[in-house]
Amino acid sequence: MKIRKLLLFVLQAAAVGVLAAVLLLIFLPDYIIDKRPVVEFLQDDSDRPTNIGTGPVSYAEAVRRASPAVVNIYTSKQVVTNPSPLLDNPTIRRFFGDQNRSRERTQTSLGSGVIMNSQGYVLTNYHVIENADEIEVFLADGNTVSANVLGADPETDLAVLTIGVENLPGIVISDTTKLEVGDVVLAIGNPFGFGQTVTQGIISATGRDRLGINTFENFIQTDAAINPGNSGGALINAYGELVGINTAIFSKSGGSQGIGFAIPIGLASDVMSQIIEHGRVIRGWLGLELQNLSPQLAESFGLIDRTGVLVAGVVRQSPAYKFGIRPGDIILSFNDKAIRDAKTIQNEIASSKPSSEVTISGLRRGKIFEVQAKIGQRPIYR
Numbered sequence: 340m341k342i343r344k345l346l347l348f349v350l351q352a353a354a355v356g357v358l359a360a361v362l363l364l365i366f367l368p369d370y371i372i373d374k375r376p377v378v379e380f381l382q383d384d385s386d387r388p389t390n391i392g393t394g395p396v397s398y399a400e401a402v403r404r405a406s407p408a409v410v411n412i413y414t415s416k417q418v419v420t421n422p423s424p425l426l427d428n429p430t431i432r433r434f435f436g437d438q439n440r441s442r443e444r445t446q447t448s449l450g451s452g453v454i455m456n457s458q459g460y461v462l463t464n465y466h467v468i469e470n471a472d473e474i475e476v477f478l479a480d481g482n483t484v485s486a487n488v489l490g491a492d493p494e495t496d497l498a499v500l501t502i503g504v505e506n507l508p509g510i511v512i513s514d515t516t517k518l519e520v521g522d523v524v525l526a527i528g529n530p531f532g533f534g535q536t537v538t539q540g541i542i543s544a545t546g547r548d549r550l551g552i553n554t555f556e557n558f559i560q561t562d563a564a565i566n567p568g569n570s571g572g573a574l575i576n577a578y579g580e581l582v583g584i585n586t587a588i589f590s591k592s593g594g595s596q597g598i599g600f601a602i603p604i605g606l607a608s609d610v611m612s613q614i615i616e617h618g619r620v621i622r623g624w625l626g627l628e629l630q631n632l633s634p635q636l637a638e639s640f641g642l643i644d645r646t647g648v649l650v651a652g653v654v655r656q657s658p659a660y661k662f663g664i665r666p667g668d669i670i671l672s673f674n675d676k677a678i679r680d681a682k683t684i685q686n687e688i689a690s691s692k693p694s695s696e697v698t699i700s701g702l703r704r705g706k707i708f709e710v711q712a713k714i715g716q717r718p719i720y721r
Contacts, residue, residue, distance in 0.1 A: 405510055417472055452476065460500070460611065462571075497584070513578075513582045520545065524563055525563065527575065532568055627653060629648045
């Protein structure tokens with residue numbers, strides 16, 4: 340009898356439990372259904388094209404095409420070392436004798452360069468040959484020849500050398516307007532004086548400026564290893580065409596850290612042509628000292644989007660001064676192009692031909708103004 344009652348109790352409890360579960364499922368489903376987040380991943384199981392990103396297994400052919408035109412440059416100059424001021428003391432001079440005289444010593448440096456054509460023009464960095472008394476160029480065929488400086492442009496850190504050798508192997512140049520981030524590039528140069536060396540990387544970025552390296556900047560950034568001695572050397576694409584002149588690195592140690600900069604060959608070849616044709620680079624000039632607008636300055640002038648640049652100073656009797664531009668003006672556009680920073684308008688002015696007319700729009704004391712100005716010629720860099 341007791342067993343029957345116990346069994347009946349168990350069956351009743353189970354029935355109540357089942358009924359309660361059914362009622363919860365019907366009226367309160369949120370308490371029953373598991374609402375934990377489901378992790379989803381995108382997956383593509385379709386057939387993939389076989390021609391995306393394909394490239395040569397080896398870049399030896401590109402190197403064979405370009406390397407004969409890349410040279411090693413060795414420079415030397417006489418520098419004067421002044422004696423220690425301690426030797427001005429008669430007591431100390433008694434122990435060291437008559438050493439209170441200036442002494443000369445030879446200082447050497449190294450770099451790289453690129454033979455641009457069979458005429459014997461070599462393009463390199465200005466800082467490689469700056470103030471050099473003697474320049475020796477070591478050719479790919481093992482010969483060493485003396486070089487002369489035809490001209491230089493310190494504002495882009497470029498120089499053109501001439502060497503008296505015939506039938507030189509020139510290099511093919513690329514159209515740098517078609518460069519894309521991710522393109523494979525090779526750096527050829529003379530790092531640490533080891534001799535011609537090739538490193539490989541990709542284009543990390545284009546149009547880098549405001550680095551404080553040169554006056555006019557439009558660098559290609561690459562992670563191809565560039566070290567001391569690579570300056571002036573070639574940055575080529577996977578077809579052996581010249582895309583840039585290796586110029587600088589960003590490094591805390593002095594060695595390559597995967598951030599190198601090259602001058603695009605489009606800019607470099609234009610500078611080279613002007614040096615050969617005119618003896619120097621001719622650029623436009625207005626005589627303006629410009630400053631980017633900080634948020635505080637923009638707000639004080641009532642500019643919400645910070646468009647424009649502030650005229651911080653004007654050179655007296657300069658083209659800008661003659662056409663009425665004054666300190667405190669805000670330049671908003673140059674030839675109908677909106678101006679957002681000082682570097683942009685500086686490059687626009689420099690690329691304008693002297694004597695050409697330009698339209699400048701701006702803001703003065705809260706009112707819009709517009710002037711027609713004639714571009715002058717930028718003074719020679721000293």
